[in-house]
Amino acid sequence: MKVGIIGASGYTGQELVSLLIRHPKIKLATVTSRGNAGNSLSAVIPKLGKMGHEISFISPSIEELISSEIELFFLALPHGTAAEYAIPILESGKKIIDLSADFRLSNPSVYKEFYGSEHQSPEWLKQAQYGLPELHKLSWDKSPIIASPGCYPTSIIVPLAPLFQDDLIDCSDIVINSISGISGAGKNASERLLYCERNESAGVYGIPKHRHLSEIEEQLSQLAGNSLALSFHPHLGPMNRGLCSTISVKPKGKLDKSQIIQSWKSQYSHRPFVQILGSNDLPETGRVVGTNRIDLAVQEDQRTNRYILCSAEDNLLKGAGGQAVQSMNLCNGYEETCGLQ
Secondary structure, rough: OEEEOOOOOOHHHHHHHHHOOOOOOOEEEEOOOOOOOOEEHHHHOOOHHHHOOOOOEOOOOOOOOOOHHHHHHHOOOOHHHHHHHHHHHHHOOEEEOOOOOOOOOOOHHHHHHHHOOOOOOHHHHHOEEOOOOOOOOOOOOOEEEEEOOHHHHHHHHHHHHHHHHHOOOOEEEEEEEEEHHHHHHHHOOOHHOOHHHOOOOEEEOOOOOOOOHHHHHHHHHHOOOOOOOOEEEEEOOOOOOOOOEEEEEEOOOOOOHHHHHHHHHHOOOOOEEEEEOOOOOOHHHHHHOOOOOEEEEEEOOOOOOOEEEEEEEOOOOOOOOHHHHHHHHHHHHHOOOOOOO
16 A cells, blocks of 8 residues: 655654554655655654665645545644645545544534634544544544544543443543653744753643643543543653653442453453553553553552552654554554554
8 A cells, every 4th residue: 555644744753754664564655744845754864774765755735645646644744734634635535544633523612622723624523533443443444534542642541441431430530640751742943842941840731721631531421421521731751752641540439459450451452552561560651662552550549549540652653653553554454563563
């Protein structure tokens, strides 16, 4: 299959390039970037070495993309811009995996509330598949567009979803704290992302309504069967990449830690990218960076009758580019781990 990446100059786009150029089942045919047009991939992503000399960034029109032989496009664009490309490409009969937030929500009014503008094509919101492979059966037969989840939602929904499904916790009493590497803020230059501002400094941001909260609440509300409001506190930490979440939950009645572990195992034992840690081990970003894996663990807090769910992932891989490739693999009938090991 010939694939293309639209908007490949950011951190996520560059990870996609690195994964897809080596993928044994597909041909990376087009990589776009207005700012880098004319430069070889290796000139912008030096780690590709000789592998990236034969392909150059281009800046084609949407009409040229539609008329190409490419069957599937990955969009690594900002929200709003992604929909401008996605809609005409979808209408031409091609497939899309979108890594922006433009198709993650099914409710256009929620999109406007959290992203500040009307959605360009609300009819496509209902058609998009939410692409969390561990929880959703993805197929091109269902829809030609997959909305790849955000990094924070992945780290939060994966540990919580089985507990919702097994009715083990109080869904109305959940407190989430997450810390992300600076790459999660994107590649655009800003004063707050300067080295001197971020080095040796961690801080909360985006409270009380970080944009990813809309996605988290919608997905978990669907599992709960009623509308939920969650307390979510994201932080930026002085590290390049990686994301760690701690989620405080209250059990429904009597609950043992082993029941949570069993709930996870029932859902994820056959999934190659979920690792459930032992009782004396806790997730760390340093162990998952560079992988498409998410690590899970749980601890009991007997003093407060709560459980603390912990997860760690690479925000640019399992939280972005790697997960998008994982979804492609499943929809195309490849091994789920193809190109991701």
